[in-house]
Amino acid sequence: MTTDGHRGSSGQSINEPVPIESQGHLNNVVNEHEVVLVDFYADWCGPCQMLEPVLVGLAGETAAVIAKVDVDEHQQLAGAYGVRGVPTLALFADGEQVEQHTGALPADRLRDLIEGYTNE
Template identity: 80%
Template sequence: MATDAHGSTSGQSIDEPLSVESDDHLEDVTAEYDVVLVDFYADWCGPCQMLEPVLEGLADETDAVIAKVDVDEHQQLASAYGVRGVPTLVLFADGEQVEQHTGALSADRLRDLIERYTE
């Protein structure tokens, strides 16, 4: 069920969602890339499942890195970011948290958020 199909990264460009393995891994990702959209999700969450193809598309279409954090596996990490519901989307720009939204957002709204920080 919770198999990690996105565990491999290929070179510089990440054009598919990246699974976060630990607190340190998330810190490394947000420090290494200019714009990172972190999806705090759960496998049992319907809106999270609906958001999955949207995030996969954004990973491919935008300069942002899409990182995924399973809140059931990483409860302390979710708690550290004040995640109270899933999906929660946290946007980082230049290593700093700049946005946080709870609930599934449309592809256009997410693209606008990302583009605000990548231009």
């Protein structure tokens, strides 16, 4: 059995966005990490493309895990979280959803959101 490069024990830093494959995968990521920022995106979405380098940067410089859900591939998963537009960002802390924002947010605002829930 092999493990992919995105898995890690709780507390291990993941320095790049994690592509989500299913509801179960998302649940595992949310439950294994203190703070998870989930980006519900679409490849055809201009604001999503502009947000991508911001999220890559945040994955490397914050304690949060950045997870990515392609709404075209995972429509039911997006629907379960009430995603009506992309990008939609859902923030989870200690296994619970604590914030949700539609639209691209600037890096400093996202960093402040994440840092508000990390216990460093």
